Amino acid sequence: MRLISLKNHKLLTSTAESHYDRLLKSPANNHSRIKQIHSSLVTSGLLQISPHLTAQIIINYSKLGHPRSARSLFDELVSNSSKPGSFLWNTMIRAYTNNGQWSDALALYSLMRRSGVWPNNYTYPFVLKACGHDPSAGIWSGKTVHGELIRNGLESDLYVEAALVIWYAKCGELNDGRKVFDGMTSRDLVCWTTMITAYEQAELPRESLMMFGFMQQQQGILADSVTVVSVASAVGQLGNVKSARSVHAHALCCGILEDVCGGNAIVAMYGKCGDVESARMAFDRMEERDIISWNAVLSGFVQNGQAREAFSLFELMKESGCRPNPLTALIMLSACSFLGSCQLGMKIQGFLVDNKITVDLTLRNALIDMYAKCGDLETAMGMFNDIGVRERDVTSWNVMIAALGTHGRGKEALDLYLRMQEEGVRPNHITFVSVLSACSHAGLIDEGKNCFADMQRFSVKQEVKHYACMVDMLGRAGLLNEAFDLVRTMPSPPNDGVWGALLLACRVQGNSELGEVAANNLFLLEPEHPGYYVLMSNVYAASRKWHEVGNLRTEMKSRGLMKPAAVSMIEYRGEIVGFQTADWLNPFRHEAYKKLEGIAVEMKSRGYFPDRSCVLHDVEEEDKDHILNYHSEKLAVAFGIIKSEAGSTITVMKNLRICCDCHSAFKLISDIYRRRIVVRDGNRFHHFEAGSCSCNDYW
DNA sequence: GTAGGGTTAG
Numbered sequence: 001m002r003l004i005s006l007k008n009h010k011l012l013t014s015t016a017e018s019h020y021d022r023l024l025k026s027p028a029n030n031h032s033r034i035k036q037i038h039s040s041l042v043t044s045g046l047l048q049i050s051p052h053l054t055a056q057i058i059i060n061y062s063k064l065g066h067p068r069s070a071r072s073l074f075d076e077l078v079s080n081s082s083k084p085g086s087f088l089w090n091t092m093i094r095a096y097t098n099n100g101q102w103s104d105a106l107a108l109y110s111l112m113r114r115s116g117v118w119p120n121n122y123t124y125p126f127v128l129k130a131c132g133h134d135p136s137a138g139i140w141s142g143k144t145v146h147g148e149l150i151r152n153g154l155e156s157d158l159y160v161e162a163a164l165v166i167w168y169a170k171c172g173e174l175n176d177g178r179k180v181f182d183g184m185t186s187r188d189l190v191c192w193t194t195m196i197t198a199y200e201q202a203e204l205p206r207e208s209l210m211m212f213g214f215m216q217q218q219q220g221i222l223a224d225s226v227t228v229v230s231v232a233s234a235v236g237q238l239g240n241v242k243s244a245r246s247v248h249a250h251a252l253c254c255g256i257l258e259d260v261c262g263g264n265a266i267v268a269m270y271g272k273c274g275d276v277e278s279a280r281m282a283f284d285r286m287e288e289r290d291i292i293s294w295n296a297v298l299s300g301f302v303q304n305g306q307a308r309e310a311f312s313l314f315e316l317m318k319e320s321g322c323r324p325n326p327l328t329a330l331i332m333l334s335a336c337s338f339l340g341s342c343q344l345g346m347k348i349q350g351f352l353v354d355n356k357i358t359v360d361l362t363l364r365n366a367l368i369d370m371y372a373k374c375g376d377l378e379t380a381m382g383m384f385n386d387i388g389v390r391e392r393d394v395t396s397w398n399v400m401i402a403a404l405g406t407h408g409r410g411k412e413a414l415d416l417y418l419r420m421q422e423e424g425v426r427p428n429h430i431t432f433v434s435v436l437s438a439c440s441h442a443g444l445i446d447e448g449k450n451c452f453a454d455m456q457r458f459s460v461k462q463e464v465k466h467y468a469c470m471v472d473m474l475g476r477a478g479l480l481n482e483a484f485d486l487v488r489t490m491p492s493p494p495n496d497g498v499w500g501a502l503l504l505a506c507r508v509q510g511n512s513e514l515g516e517v518a519a520n521n522l523f524l525l526e527p528e529h530p531g532y533y534v535l536m537s538n539v540y541a542a543s544r545k546w547h548e549v550g551n552l553r554t555e556m557k558s559r560g561l562m563k564p565a566a567v568s569m570i571e572y573r574g575e576i577v578g579f580q581t582a583d584w585l586n587p588f589r590h591e592a593y594k595k596l597e598g599i600a601v602e603m604k605s606r607g608y609f610p611d612r613s614c615v616l617h618d619v620e621e622e623d624k625d626h627i628l629n630y631h632s633e634k635l636a637v638a639f640g641i642i643k644s645e646a647g648s649t650i651t652v653m654k655n656l657r658i659c660c661d662c663h664s665a666f667k668l669i670s671d672i673y674r675r676r677i678v679v680r681d682g683n684r685f686h687h688f689e690a691g692s693c694s695c696n697d698y699w
Numbered sequence: 700g701t702a703g704g705g706t707t708a709g
Contacts, residue, residue, distance in 0.1 A: 090702085091700095123702095124702095125702055125703050126702080129703085158702095158703080188703095190703055190704050226705050229706050230704080232706085264707065267707090295707045327708055330708065395709095
């Protein structure tokens with residue numbers, strides 16, 4: 001009799017267990033439903049006898065983002081001295097890692113060890129993942145874990161090994177990761193993807209693509225969407241359109257584009273490779289789009305200088321019902337910066353408010369940056385001052401220092417640099433780029449040298465980009481030899497930025513011998529970059545070496561390189577109007593040309609002579625005047641004068657540097673026509689007013 | 700009875 005009842009009891013229990021198991025696995029569960037099930041399991045006493053159901057509750061809490069509820073249940077078990085086995089510890093550690101609570105996961109693991117519970121092959125993948133993500137966990141933590149799992153004889157478990165590979169890669173020990181990978185007896189798709197991703201994240205795209213090719217050809221393993229996402233990202237780093245197409249083709253045959261993540265990766269890849277048309281096509285063909293898809297295609301357009309197209313896409317995005325997020329706002333603000341349009345920037349700012357998108361510090365910093373880049377330094381400064389001194393982060397200071405620097409207000413930039421230190425904010429590598437280039441723009445050589453020396457005091461590494469700032473600063477100040485010495489003695493090999501700065505200085509200083517040295521290095525490093533050929537031919541032209549100019553032109557032609565066209569943009573009635581020389585499609589060209597003729601007459605009557613030295617063609621002097629008079633920036637300014645009143649400000653954005661004749665002309669024009677003229681060129685801002693320029697002719 | 704690899708941005 002007693003035997004039967006016990007049997008019945010067991011039967012009942014197992015029926016109840018499977019009933020609850022089914023309930024707990026329902027996809028429709030929410031937090032309150034799980035709490036209900038949890039409490040009825042406690043009252044029925046089932047929870048205490050079923051580790052399986054306990055695990056299910058923990059997993060559910062974790063999935064719903066409530067690892068704390070899971071932990072209190074877990075703690076109860078421990079205090080009831082029911083001694084949960086490794087299985088439940090693993091489940092709880094997993095709950096933490098799945099919610100990104102890396103340090104909690106590691107703390108629990110350490111408690112597990114102290115409680116004398118033995119970790120197993122299921123434990124280590126979670127623990128290693130947490131080691132790789134938790135910034136407070138040093139390299140030793142993972143190495144300790146590695147040693148420990150070897151002692152436990154788990155070093156040849158597929159899952160543990162894959163976790164080790166990704167952990168080594170995360171902390172920069174890629175070679176050790178590769179050793180683990182090479183030592184594996186079998187590798188599945190996930191292991192290969194791990195290694196491919198490891199190379200991609202270490203910014204070694206070639207190695208990543210090699211592994212991808214090897215996996216497919218030698219091992220015959222088919223990629224899935226996760227693999228393709230990593231490979232697409234590697235191709236994006238490489239920026240090679242051909243590879244992009246082959247990855248795209250691969251994604252097409254595997255049906256990976258039906259996956260939103262896969263599609264997003266392809267769109268982003270094309271954007272980074274500079275092929276916006278393909279990015280747009282891949283985007284249009286996606287079956288399903290999320291906010292990441294929109295951000296990817298938008299930033300592709302902005303990064304490739306198609307900011308206007310980005311704005312029409314942004315309108316489409318809103319119509320489609322996809323709600324922009326703070327990242328979308330950042331992308332659109334950089335589009336405003338590119339166009340130099342404060343009006344569009346204000347629209348984006350209004351959009352944020354209307355849609356209750358929280359304007360956090362990151363966005364406030366981005367707004368400051370946008371206003372400064374659109375020429376409205378006063379608004380930028382006002383916003384910077386509105387952020388409480390305690391609230392400002394290092395980016396706030398960096399953005400404002402860079403803004404003052406590009407507007408030529410070097411002393412104020414240096415002042416902010418000192419103030420940030422007084423406020424206890426530590427300058428970082430970006431601060432020094434901003435402050436050094438601020439010194440460079442303002443010709444503050446001694447101050448710049450002091451800042452460069454400060455870097456060691458703040459233990460900020462002097463990187464190649466900082467050397468480029470120094471070379472620019474010294475070279476443009478006429479200290480070409482000192483600049484060249486720095487190039488020769490710098491600790492790492494100079495890159496195109498450094499040689500480019502030197503070449504530019506040679507043009508300003510008219511030194512064609514040193515210019516050749518810089519240019520030859522540039523032609524080796526960046527043979528397909530048209531800007532450097534143009535710059536060197538400018539150096540030759542300034543010394544009237546027309547033969548050499550001709551040779552460079554032939555070289556460019558044979559490589560199929562084109563000199564980028566100069567475009568100047570100005571805002572008119574909320575639209576951006578672009579001016580180019582010989583642009584027959586511009587509806588405003590007639591009035592602009594006509595006005596320019598009038599301006600030329602007016603200037604001549606004031607005794608102005610065109611500065612022919614900056615026309616770099618071998619042509620007759622009178623033709624030079626003609627070329628000079630119709631530069632894109634002059635057309636834009638003439639148009640600005642027609643459409644504005646005396647006493648107002650005209651703002652023009654140019655993609656290339658302003659020429660010296662336009663610079664002298666604008667000083668006079670600002671006086672004759674009583675306009676403030678703000679010109680943003682490829683390098684900095686010039687504020688012309690009452691006959692002089694804010695740069696004091698140092699540029 | 701439990702596991703592993705990931706996308707946008709700067």
